[in-house]
Amino acid sequence: MTTLVRLASELDFAGWRTAARALRLNGVAPDQVAWTVGREAELYADAEPLPQAPETAAFAAPRAFLALAEALSMHRAPERFALAYRLLWRLAGQPNLLSLITDPEVERANRMAREVERAAYRMKQYVRFRKVADEAGGEAYIAWIEPEHRALARAAPFFVDRFANMAWAILTPDQTVRWRDGALEFGPGAPREAAPKDDELEAMWRTYFASTFNPARLKVKAMTTQMPKRLWRNLPEAELIPSMIAQAARRSDAMVANPPSEPARRTARAIQRKVRDAPYDDGYRPNSTQEVWAAVDACRRCELWRNATQGVAGEGPARAALMLVGEQPGDQEDLAGKPFVGPAGQLLNRALEEAGVPRDLTYVTNAVKHFKFEPRGKRRIHAKPNAGEIRACRWWLDSERRLVKPKVIVALGATAGQAVFGHAVSVMKDRGAPESLGDGATGLLTVHPSYMLRIPDEADKARAYALFVQDLKQAWSLAA
């Protein structure tokens, strides 16, 4: 006999929780349950009503599972509530179920949760507020967006953070959220017409967007998170998009050399599925630098992935006698998915050439794999990774070291030094002194290439550059 659950709305996670608890405590198996929303229940005329949960029975689901179930509840797939209940049911016999990331149901649930996260991320990127007069004659801002999943609750804290002093509302077909006088209020969905269409902000957005449109971002993003056309409709700048895309290929060629091939992308996606959301102590070890490259994008060991375009792993031969470690990808590296391609990279290339070190024989990487920045107007200003972020990312650097087996590792700057040597270093004091590292490699510390870029005086700059070239020569001869 089927037991009928009636949820109040598509987003009724609280209702799901209550029902799932009652079902579990009464031993109702997943295949005996029909999860319905609103009037769908009418299709199940003969179903059993939901049993009550015994009042005294105790039952606690693991926190990680509840977080997963809540994310699932925001997904648009009709089977999400049933899938969440199946996992809860199976957890009774397999407490470690969620760590079995190749289990088809766990994998599916994780993928769906990621899709919800991505929908929330896109909302943060593509919500555009329009100014209106509020009831009291003041200013308020309203945005309309059709997210791919019902992820508004996930995205709302971001807007509270950014626009704490404004009154605003975000309307979606499923749900609305309003921020006013320091309080966040969720309500039912709203039609598109409820948000104003035109106002003076649109022209500004259009200008802003055209000037910041980055063809490289279009290409790189297309790999995993291309903005669906459905979202374009919400953007005042949407009318500019087709012509900019038409020009993008030509312009981006100059900005991004050799994007990964299609088979590499397929491998990448498979590995990313394996890494993302996996517990990090489950014995997973990348088997190749190609795998590191693919997997790093899925890393969630710290929060930096949230704002970066992608993870940027090292680049170079699978085995190399010399490894160069920088701090973190910069703006251009973040877009291109490759280390040291921006201004610091160009200086590094020049210095390597002068030192007689072929860059394509060295493995070039960073201590931290996601770009950390502060948005300032249209620009993304580099922000220094903190000790926790360096520590979290060291797992990747250690993987690269284990695989590439360099004889010599050059740390470019103090952040890289901290990651390579495992303790705080001073570039002024420790520069150029070879130190044996635990894995048999020799570590050398030098300045970061961007240090030279910041020196205003040309003579000082030239001196610093010459010393840098010297350090690279020393490293190359030690690696020979």
Ligand code: URA
């Ligand atoms: N600076 C770094 O430390 N690494 C890069 O990849 C680019 C700039």
